Amino acid sequence: MQTIPINTYNSPTVILELIYRLKVKDVMTRSLVSVPLGTTMRAVQHLMREKSITGVPVVSDRRLLGIVSMDDIIQALDFGYINEPVELHMTKNLIVLEDDMPVSFAISYFDRYRYHRFPVLSKDKALVGMVTTRDISTRLLWEINHEVENLERMNQSTKVTDGLSRDIQSFAILKHDFENAGFASTEVKKKLKQSNVFPRTIRRAAIASYELEMNIVVHSNGGRITAEYGPHEVVITSEDSGPGIPDIDKAMEEGFSTANEWIRSLGFGAGMGLPNVRSVSDDFSITSSPSGTTVVSTIRFSDNEMKPKTTKDPTKENETNDER
Amino acid sequence: MMNVKELSTKLEYTVFALPDPVAQVTDGYTSDLLSDVMGNAAEDSVLITIQAHRNTIAVASLIGIKAIVLCNGRMPSPDMVVAAEQETVALLGTAENQFTTSHRIAAALGIS
Known part of the structure; x- marks a missing residue:
């Protein structure tokens, strides 16, 4: 299980504010590699190697139909159906996030389910991105850095004016x-x-x-x-x-x-x-x-x-x- | 001078929020640039604009604008209506444009 060591209920206020203010769309990867129906599992395997990715969404007319994971590919190799089309073997039971959800949602999803990534849909159900724990931690670190900077500055200003009542x-x-x-x-x-x-x-x-x-x-x-x-x-x-x-x-x-x-x-x-x-x-x-x-x-x-x-x-x- | 309730009834405006119906308005200001409103609008004015979001309420409340008329049939965002109630600013709407609205409000207030 991949988890992000931040909980969504009693972390420091600054962190809570952050994970509720940031939306999934602020952290997700937008440049998507996807394949259409009819693509063979073999083609997906090559695509994964080429792009160094471990999961490929199957999309038709911007609608998400399934995901082929590294695990699906290994199974296909083991059982000899690597040349068959993706629709027969992709994972169809998907858990998705919406782009307007706060990041806190995504964090609790990663805690709850063992998936490494979640597809992100827009309000009109089109696939708009993918989010991984790495996406979230990178963005959070960036924001936390920024907050710490602000805190440091605030401390300085309090010190200077302390004596003035x-x-x-x-x-x-x-x-x-x-x-x-x-x-x-x-x-x-x-x-x-x-x-x-x-x-x-x-x-x-x-x-x-x-x-x-x-x-x-x-x-x-x-x-x-x-x-x-x-x-x-x-x-x-x-x-x-x-x-x-x-x-x-x-x-x-x-x-x-x-x-x-x-x-x-x-x-x-x-x-x-x-x-x-x-x-x-x-x-x-x-x-x-x-x-x-x-x-x-x-x-x-x-x-x-x-x-x-x-x-x-x-x-x-x-x-x-x-x-x- | 008239109150915001009288103004909205007289000119048949849509009422989105009317937290203080008897607030008096004495003047008007027409602009879609919030800094311009901030710098130049008189207190107790009615603001004629198409900026249908809550930042307009913030500006109005800070400088004492009593009513906002959204022109061209613009609909306020839901959080704008909530903010209008909180900050006690009347929020009205009309299908007319800013020119017509300004002229009619000026006439109603007797300052044309």
Whole structure:
């Protein structure tokens, strides 16, 4: 039996989140080697050797009909039917996964059944991939690495600010996680509301944190939003782990965006994110390298609600702290 | 000024979520770019858009938009409806396009 030494009920929260967030389609192999009906067992044997694989799905019109495993081939050789067509000897009783299932499902399947691989079907029952324990462990290791990196960074930031007795909120933001996007900014807004900060100031902080959060979701490999609350201001810091902004001046231009079609179709990538953040901030700085981008936005609590902040002050342009 | 219930009845909108029927709307904003909405829409606005997913609710809730009208017959995703209830944002729909919707809402609010 092949098992993955992670259980799906009482592993650390980070791991549980991972195996429920990742879908089978995120880990499966998509480049499929399959054969049509009528192929001989012999031909499959050659295919296995050629491609170094141990199981070949039999497919007709994208429908999965069976799998020929190494074991089926050995049997065919033993009993002398290696030249017969696959439909007579393939394994037909198959256990399959769906591409939208969480990886936790796949892990429990590998625990429960002794198969080395599971075929993956789409919602409309077409064969779209295969998943092996190796596929899962590779992807999990990659993700865990990433999480550990984030944890290390978070520990550093707590150490630095320990002595200041300030209130700090910190949120991990994942790449392309549109599902949870907006969570950090909603929390920042809640927190400020509790402290009776003026609505206009809350709105500025909400805009800054939301845009920074979306930037991490849309453009980065993942990162973190930190909000530090002082008596007179909130400092919102966004840090990500790359790939960095090649031209910060361009990124600060309204309307300039590097987002792809898919992101734009969701209404993001208008090229107004960073300009919006700067226009609502009292202090704003951005630094970027391929290993990551850091943006710091300070929003001061004004004493007078009626004194709205000018949205586009040309003198602000020169204050951009560009430390490339 | 009118409340979201009155607005949806008057303009015969489909109601997907109406968590606070008496929330007042005073202005409108038409855009499909969420950062544009974020940066420029006024508080207590009704947002006229085709972005039928839950990130639109997040934006609306953060800047105090009270109602969203989905145009061109776009249907909200189920999680968008749930989010609208949670964040107390009215979620309405119409078969009309953004131009017609904007003009009719402006007239209804008496700001045309």
